Amino acid sequence: MTYDWFESIGRPRFVVAPMVDASELAWRLLCRRHGATLCYTPMFHSNVFNKDPKYRKDNMVTCEEDRPLIVQFCGNNPEIMASAAKLVEGQCDAIDINLGCPQSIAKRGRYGSFLQDDWELLKKLVQTMSEAVSVPITCKVRIFESIEKSVEYALMLQNAGCKMLTVHGRTREQKGPLTGIASWEHIKAVREAISIPMLANGNIQCLQDVYRCLEYTKVDGIMSAEGNLTNPAIFEGINPVSWEIANEYLDLVEQYPCPTSYIRGHLFKIFHKIFSLEENNEDRQILATAQNLDDFKRVCINVRDKYLPYHEGKINIENDENITRIGFNLILPPWICQPYVRMSPEEHTRKMEKLNIIQENAAEKRKCEDTDGTILSRKKLKKLKRISRRPEKPDSQQNSRSGQICFSENCPNPLGGKCLYQLCKKCCRNKCYEQELDCKGHGILVHTRREMARKFANVQANTETDTT
Numbered sequence: 001m002t003y004d005w006f007e008s009i010g011r012p013r014f015v016v017a018p019m020v021d022a023s024e025l026a027w028r029l030l031c032r033r034h035g036a037t038l039c040y041t042p043m044f045h046s047n048v049f050n051k052d053p054k055y056r057k058d059n060m061v062t063c064e065e066d067r068p069l070i071v072q073f074c075g076n077n078p079e080i081m082a083s084a085a086k087l088v089e090g091q092c093d094a095i096d097i098n099l100g101c102p103q104s105i106a107k108r109g110r111y112g113s114f115l116q117d118d119w120e121l122l123k124k125l126v127q128t129m130s131e132a133v134s135v136p137i138t139c140k141v142r143i144f145e146s147i148e149k150s151v152e153y154a155l156m157l158q159n160a161g162c163k164m165l166t167v168h169g170r171t172r173e174q175k176g177p178l179t180g181i182a183s184w185e186h187i188k189a190v191r192e193a194i195s196i197p198m199l200a201n202g203n204i205q206c207l208q209d210v211y212r213c214l215e216y217t218k219v220d221g222i223m224s225a226e227g228n229l230t231n232p233a234i235f236e237g238i239n240p241v242s243w244e245i246a247n248e249y250l251d252l253v254e255q256y257p258c259p260t261s262y263i264r265g266h267l268f269k270i271f272h273k274i275f276s277l278e279e280n281n282e283d284r285q286i287l288a289t290a291q292n293l294d295d296f297k298r299v300c301i302n303v304r305d306k307y308l309p310y311h312e313g314k315i316n317i318e319n320d321e322n323i324t325r326i327g328f329n330l331i332l333p334p335w336i337c338q339p340y341v342r343m344s345p346e347e348h349t350r351k352m353e354k355l356n357i358i359q360e361n362a363a364e365k366r367k368c369e370d371t372d373g374t375i376l377s378r379k380k381l382k383k384l385k386r387i388s389r390r391p392e393k394p395d396s397q398q399n400s401r402s403g404q405i406c407f408s409e410n411c412p413n414p415l416g417g418k419c420l421y422q423l424c425k426k427c428c429r430n431k432c433y434e435q436e437l438d439c440k441g442h443g444i445l446v447h448t449r450r451e452m453a454r455k456f457a458n459v460q461a462n463t464e465t466d467t468t
């Protein structure tokens with residue numbers, strides 16, 4: 001009984017995740033051609049979806065081949081979520097509640113993973129939506145730190161009427177650079193406890209990962225987001241040539257248009273290894289500023305023209321001095337679609353600590369400003385260094401111009417007698433020492449320069465110690 005619906009949509013095992021700005025129709029169709037057996041729409045805001053026909057028209061775009069399809073909504077008001085669900089029930093196979101979004105915008109709007117502590121509201125959401133529509137209501141959740149609580153949470157949603165559960169094996173805190181590894185252990189424990197169909201999400205970079213996860217967790221299907229973005233053929237078990245799959249996607253976009261920002265995002269992901277190489281900066285720039293399909297196609301052509309001879313083995317990489325070696329020491333060459341490997345949270349923390357030290361030093365250096373606030377140039381700093389090494393002369397031995405009468409009110413020698421500060425030749429020649437700024441500035445300058453020069457010498461010594 002609990003599996004009837006899941007059977008009716010073909011027991012999908014290979015699932016494209018809901019992705020804002022990325023799981024649009026053209027992308028879904030591309031993934032379906034390459035092995036995906038179920039796709040999610042991007043998350044839609046239930047409130048806006050209800051109120052704004054343009055938002056609906058722009059976002060809820062589908063077609064006959066785009067099945068099975070699950071539409072995802074976010075929100076916290078059961079009635080509003082139910083009425084949004086009613087608007088799409090005829091165009092999809094299920095409606096999903098986003099209970100996993102960890103972004104600060106979700107915190108402000110009180111949706112996604114920020115509802116995971118309000119179980120009473122969640123029960124109400126699932127129940128009200130289930131009663132309102134004829135298609136199943138499903139949920140996509142994150143885990144809690146504790147396995148027991150994650151299991152309890154899943155059971156609560158199942159009892160409320162959720163018909164399929166996707167468990168993303170990361171906590172709400174595991175996001176951005178702190179994403180890290182997903183826990184299949186949590187997923188496995190939830191699978192053992194619940195009886196409804198279940199999808200696992202997290203740590204999927206290739207088809208081997210899919211099968212490892214299926215075997216370990218015993219879930220019914222695997223959902224992929226980032227792995228799917230860098231390789232839309234991930235479920236087919238192949239790593240396509242980047243420009244070929246990018247062109248296939250662009251052909252679909254021609255048929256099913258979408259905003260240029262989505263296209264740009266997809267091409268950056270497909271070509272991520274290519275554009276991590278300095279030698280492709282120019283094409284990277286073309287992609288960054290591309291405005292229409294022709295611009296996007298030009299990027300694909302440029303990349304193909306450059307790398308096709310290598311791909312076909314007509315040029316030996318080893319002998320081409322124009323191509324940098326970085327990126328070629330991989331199992332897969334950079335023009336082949338491949339996963340993006342994130343930095344581990346530990347590595348990120350270490351990097352940030354190092355960066356903070358460098359930034360602090362840079363801030364210290366920035367303090368080496370001239371009296372007018374401008375940052376001293378290298379040349380000037382060099383000069384200061386020289387000054388700092390010079391022994392300080394007593395006032396009596398200052399150059400011939402010291403001891404000029406200063407007319408400024410702000411003169412550090414307030415009696416209007418002899419100014420103790422040295423005047424530069426330029427000031428004397430122009431007689432500008434009569435002006436307040438020059439007299440004051442000049443006086444401070446002599447003093448500050450020495451101070452700054454000493455500071456600069458210290459900063460340099462510290463930086464040298466840091467980098468060793």
Ligand SMILES: Cc1cc2nc3c(=O)[nH]c(=O)nc-3n(C[C@H](O)[C@H](O)[C@H](O)COP(=O)(O)O)c2cc1C
Pocket residue numbers: 017018019020021022042043072098099100101140168201202203204223224225226227228
């Ligand atoms: C570009 C992008 C957009 C996403 N948008 C959504 C979304 O709309 N709804 C949602 O539930 N999760 C969203 N996610 C999260 C993914 O669905 C998925 O849970 C997460 O990326 C972990 O899967 P992965 O390890 O395969 O990337 C998004 C992820 C990415 C990379």
